[in-house]
Amino acid sequence: xxxxxxxxxxxxxxxxxxxxxxxxxxxxxxxxxxxxxxxxxxxxxxxxxxxxxxxxxxxxxxxxxxxxxxxxxxxxxxxxxxxxxxxxxxxxxxxxxxxxxxxxxxxxxxxxxxx
Amino acid sequence: xxxxxxxxxxxxxxxxxxxxxxxxxxxxxxxxxxxxxxxxxxxxxxxxxxxxxxxxxxxxxxxxxxxxxxxxxxxxxxxxxxxxxxxxxxxxxxxxxxxxxxxxxxxxxxxxxx
Numbered sequence: 001x002x003x004x005x006x007x008x009x010x011x012x013x014x015x016x017x018x019x020x021x022x023x024x025x026x027x028x029x030x031x032x033x034x035x036x037x038x039x040x041x042x043x044x045x046x047x048x049x050x051x052x053x054x055x056x057x058x059x060x061x062x063x064x065x066x067x068x069x070x071x072x073x074x075x076x077x078x079x080x081x082x083x084x085x086x087x088x089x090x091x092x093x094x095x096x097x098x099x100x101x102x103x104x105x106x107x108x109x110x111x112x113x114x115x
Numbered sequence: 116x117x118x119x120x121x122x123x124x125x126x127x128x129x130x131x132x133x134x135x136x137x138x139x140x141x142x143x144x145x146x147x148x149x150x151x152x153x154x155x156x157x158x159x160x161x162x163x164x165x166x167x168x169x170x171x172x173x174x175x176x177x178x179x180x181x182x183x184x185x186x187x188x189x190x191x192x193x194x195x196x197x198x199x200x201x202x203x204x205x206x207x208x209x210x211x212x213x214x215x216x217x218x219x220x221x222x223x224x225x226x227x228x229x
Contacts, residue, residue: 042219100148106160
């Protein structure tokens with residue numbers, strides 16, 4: 001089954017404790033992206049990757065890091081989480097970004113709470 | 116500037132009735148795509164319907180239809196014959212040709228009453 005898998009689904013952590021949210025897709029997609037969802041703001045892009053070893057900042061990259069060492073994986077790293085990073089996070093992948101109608105496949109979401 | 120505007124934070128609709136969710140967008144790119152997603156309480160994002168900027172006809176997918184008014188830059192979602200399972204948050208999103216992301220609106224919460 002074609003899917004994007006995020007782990008963990010839920011995470012409560014303390015301020016400053018490094019964490020990684022994993023994202024893996026099994027569709028051989030070139031493009032992967034991370035979004036955060038906050039009430040009243042919708043989803044906003046954090047980082048994206050056009051292919052292996054090619055990453056770039058989205059609209060809200062501060063406090064986050066990513067890497068794309070393999071095509072299928074795109075982990076999101078919070079080196080020193082703060083309470084303002086409490087949010088619902090989504091990983092998404094697409095075959096590529098060549099066309100505006102290319103479908104995005106979303107992971108199940110990771111609900112992160114930083115206390 | 117906000118690229119996608121959804122002005123209705125929440126709506127109630129009676130079961131079996133139709134509901135229209137408003138979405139306006141802002142872009143100077145002639146090539147763009149508009150998407151609607153459903154997010155139930157379980158949290159996942161479910162793709163509903165797509166409309167391209169060059170499409171001549173309004174998109175339809177089952178009980179979902181998109182009222183696309185290009186000159187007004189609006190792409191309203193119409194859900195016909197509402198069901199209890201339609202209760203969810205709905206997001207309008209846009210992908211511009213020269214951008215590498217989906218731009219989302221704030222969302223509209225729909226509650227279907229029996």
